[in-house]
Amino acid sequence: MKVPWLVKEKIAKAASGLIADYEAVAGYPVAPPVPVEDIIERSLGLTLSFEDLETILGSKGVLGATYVGARLICINERLLEQGPEGRLIFTCAHEVGHWVLHRRYAQAAMRQASNGDVIVCRTGNARERIEWQADYFAGCLLMPQKEVVSAFHEAFARDALVLHNMKSAIGPPSLFVDPCVENWARIAAMVCEAGGFTNVSMHAMIIRLQELGLLINRTDAPVGWRESPTIC
Ligand SMILES: [Zn+2]
Structure with a gap:
């Protein structure tokens, strides 16, 4: 149609x-x-x-x-x-x-x-x-914009995450999220947890973060289209 x-x-x-x-x-x-x-x-x-x-x-x-x-x-x-x-x-x-x-x-x-x-x-x-x-x-x-932005700020205390790398430079275990493509599900999970988004998938959240300009991918690798081994 x-x-x-x-x-x-x-x-x-x-x-x-x-x-x-x-x-x-x-x-x-x-x-x-x-x-x-x-x-x-x-x-x-x-x-x-x-x-x-x-x-x-x-x-x-x-x-x-x-x-x-x-x-x-x-x-x-x-x-x-x-x-x-x-x-x-x-x-x-x-x-x-x-x-x-x-x-x-x-x-x-x-x-x-x-x-x-x-x-x-x-x-x-x-x-x-x-x-x-x-x-x-x-x-x-x-995932209303206002609630997502608020949860993102609570989780990361910054205006946006910029991904420059596909893989993390910090080996596990780490107390911090190294913003990179392979950590996409962890990034999404932190926002979901901070905002109470318990009925959305990590995949849906990572797309929404990019739509809202909160996650900026500077690599050639797509974020979120494959399941991450870290969380999901
Ligand atoms: Zn349809």
Whole structure:
């Protein structure tokens, strides 16, 4: 499905607006971990369901689906079995992103009979604009900028970490984090712990830190795309 380009600020504003809506419903301020399942059901009034989506849709690699007309968010039930909840919660937040940002386009596509009013998310579609927007929304929802910056400052007492090296120059055991690519998961874990981000993965946090300019990678190696042997 084709969707218009959106600036990051507009996506972030949509996510913070949703948190504000939820706070009005719940009657208390939200702090991490952001209760995305409760937001889906209480604030948006949607049904959240866990299903064998690959069988239902006859397609492999399905993570989640948003059924606009039915006001239903479905998550692949296999994510419930896959260890830490980070990926499950991120997928829930990603589908919320589709609901907030894209449901009108799904409805328009249905009216044109070119598609159903369902947005299906598969592992191989991450580079599509619609999927990138939903991922960015999920990051903003689960890891609000203000809380991430505060946690980062608490963990590292500086404005940003700049990575110049792939490997640590400090051999284990070390009481300090040597900012380098191989320590990416430890850096993310320290921010998660400082900010109470207990429902996000290290992978999601390290991406968010880079998006916010808190982690600057000066090496040629990608940060966070491979599991680190140190933590995770
Ligand atoms: Zn998606």
